[in-house]
Amino acid sequence: MRPQVSSRVTSFEMHAHRANPVDFGANIVLALSTTSGKRVINKTVGTNQYVSYTRSSSDGTGTWDARFTEDDSGKNWQCYYRQYYGNGRSLPTIIDVPNTNLIDYLANDGTTFRYNANPDQPRTTKAPTLDIKQLNNQFYDEKSGISVDYLRDYNTGDDIIFEDIIDKIQFNPNENNTSLFFLLDNEYIEWKFNGNITNKYKKEDRINLILK
Known part of the structure; x- marks a missing residue:
């Protein structure tokens, strides 16, 4: 532009x-x-x-x-x-x-x-864990029906406990990292982690992460 x-x-x-x-x-x-x-x-x-x-x-x-x-x-x-x-x-x-x-x-x-400027009010009780769809929904304002750039129920410094099924896993030797893929609305979401962790996780494993 x-x-x-x-x-x-x-x-x-x-x-x-x-x-x-x-x-x-x-x-x-x-x-x-x-x-x-x-x-x-x-x-x-x-x-x-x-x-x-x-x-x-x-x-x-x-x-x-x-x-x-x-x-x-x-x-x-x-x-x-x-x-x-x-x-x-x-x-x-x-x-x-x-x-x-x-x-x-x-x-x-x-x-x-x-x-x-007047977003949805946070839920009084947060979900104990979030899967990929629930995490994605945190960026959606139900009152206005639009996507937003903040997490609905979380503030800076909060920990988010993420738990979901790995749909695909792939080691990338040129980058020395491992891609974990989660399926969301027929689209793969790729998260990369340092090193080769394919000996620790495999496809269809349930993974638990703390997002800070």
Whole structure:
């Protein structure tokens, strides 16, 4: 995308979501360049990892270039770019998005991802464990019927106990890691773990993990 950057812009923020929020192992490259071609952001990130940059006076204004390059063309990403005005980020102006009670992130592919200012209330009793479908549902706001970028029932610092059946397991010798695959809505979700753990786990084993 080719955003127009005026002298009022103080900083930028980019991030990307896999269409499936529990695909934690996927990576994408976020890049932002000035009109002169100076690369000010160039970082490989995972799903829902943010990268920001504060504009300096020497960066100039005009038409900049924001790019999102995925590491696997078979995966579907939603990519977001944001400009901030003024001295702080608490009240950002979002480009080309109408006023609404939901905050919309501008997506480079025409889709939007929303943050609900009045989300569902957390459940009074959390499930003792979550399988892949329950974990995925934590990123869905039932009241508004939209996907969100936070866990409904958990806060920063909480432990999540994950338990599910391994649908497929594969050692990747070139990367020296092992991929565990879980089936969610007819799609494989791949999580990678360091080293070869195929002697510890096999297909159809039930695995229990603590996510911090």
